[in-house]
Amino acid sequence: MTAPRHYTPLFFADEALALxxxxxxxxxxxxEAWRDFQRAWVTATGLSQRAPEIDKALHRARLDRDRRPATHxxxxxxxxxxxxxxxxxxxxxxxxxxFLPLTARGYAPALPRPEGxxxxxxxxxxxxxxxxxxxxALTRDQDRASWPDSRG
Known part of the structure; x- marks a missing residue:
């Protein structure tokens, strides 16, 4: 765990996965992406654009009452x-x-978007x-070959 107001080194395959x-x-x-995100955040939520407030709101939204990842x-x-x-x-x-399934090697070939x-x-x-x-920012198809193999 990092101290408040300090950089947290998290890295994801692409930004959609990070979101x-x-x-x-x-x-x-x-x-530049941060500024674009701030504008969309304020438009979408009407909440503060300050990073500490956004981070608190995101933390509350990502966990359920049992501290597991929230889904709906x-x-x-x-x-x-x-x-x-x-x-x-x-x-x-x-x-x-x-629908682009995510695998250990990146996104698999596209399937039809689910219904319902x-x-x-x-x-x-x-x-x-x-x-x-x-x-x-999304992973480009040519980047998939560089993803680690799931066989370790």
Whole structure:
């Protein structure tokens, strides 16, 4: 655990996955993305754009009462692009009419977007930020080959 107001070294395969885990862009190393996120945050939530307040709100949103990752059920058609969901096949990212399952080696080939209710992994305030127009940095197809192999 890091001390408050200090850098926390967290790294994800892409930003959509970081959002699904309840995290925001780094204000130091990704300054432009941070500013875009702040604008979308204020538009979506009406809350403060200050990092400490955003971090507190995200922390509350990412855990349930039992301190497990919070999830909820929603109609898949209502979810914005880059939301993460869990299906019986795998967790993955929504993009247009596609569902991109996440594997240890990156995103698998696209499947059709599920229909009906799904388990949503992206916390509610971050779904609002995506709806407000925030565009996360995504893993490009050519980057997949560099992901670690799940065989260790």
């Amino acid at each position: 699904a885990a309840g995290h925001r862009p780094c204000a130091f190393c990704r300054r 059920i929603a109609d898949c058609a209502s979810l914005p692009d880059h939301s993460f969901i869990r299906t019986t096949k795998a967790p993955g990212r929504l993009e247009g009419a596609a 209710p799904v388990t949503v992994l992206t916390p509610l305030p971050l779904l609002q930020v995506l709806r407000a127009g925030y565009h996360p």
